[in-house]
Amino acid sequence: PHDTGVHLLLGGVRNRGRGVGTTLLRAVADLVLDNLPQCGRVVAEPDLRNIPSVSAFLSAGFRFSAEVDLPDKRAALMIRDRTYRAQL
Template sequence: MTSAHQHPATTVPGPPLPLLSAPWSARVARPEGADLDLVHGWMRSPHIDAFWHQAWPRERWYEEIAGHLAGDAILPLLIDLDGRPLAYVEVYRVARDRLAGHYAELPHDLGVHIAIGDADRTGRGLGRTLLRVLARGLLAADPACVRVVAEPDVTNVPSLRAFGAAGFRPAGEVTFPEKTAALLVHPRTEEDMPR
C-alpha cells in the first residue's frame, strides 16, 4: 500500500479559490490593511459574534489570517457582490479540519464558514444566493471534489434556512465543545451524499 493510500489528505492540495462569475467575485483575504480592518470590524458585529465568537483584537485577526495563508487547510476569502465586500468566508479541506471523522468524508471534500459582514445586508436572500454560487464555484474549481459541506450551529435558524434554500441538505448533527452543529451537504450529484 502506498503512502498516498494511507494518508490521502496529504496528497490533496489546499482549498481552491472558487470560480465565480459577475456580479460575484472572490479574492484571498490579506492579513493587513483594508482586508484586516474589514474582517476585524465585521467579527465585532453582534449578528456575527453571536455564532462565530471571534470578536478578537485586530492583532489576533492578523495572526489568524496569516496562519491560514501559511498552511494548506483553510483559505480565507473576501466575497464581493458588484465590487462591494459582502462576506468573509473560510474554505477548508474537511480531511484537515476538526470535522474529519464525524462523517464519511472524502479526501477532496470542502467545507465553508461564512459571515455576511453588514447586518443590513442580511435577511434579503443574499446569503442563500451567495451559498449556492459559492458551492457551485468550489465544485467547478476542484473537479475531484464532490461535496461542499457546512456545520452551522443548530440554533442559527436564519443560516440553516439560507443553506437549505441554497441546495445544502441535512446529513446529521455534530457535537463540538462550543456548539451542536447541523452537518449540511451540497453534493455534486445525488450519489455524492454521504451514506
C-alpha cells in the same frame, strides 16, 4: 477525502434576511464544484440554533445530514452533493 468546507460571515443583523446568504452560498458552492473536479461534496456546519443560516443553506441546495457536537456549538452538518447538482 476531497470534501471541501465552506464558512461565510455576512455581517450584522441589518445585512441579514434579504436572501444574500442563499445567493452567496450557492455561488461559492458552485465555484468549488466548478474548480475542484475531485470534490464530491461541499460541507458546512452552522450552529443548529441559527435557523436563518440553516434555512439559507437549504435554499442554496445543501441538505441537512446530521447534528454534530463541536467544542463551541451543536452544529447542523449541511452537505451539497455534486451528484445532485444538475437537479438544483
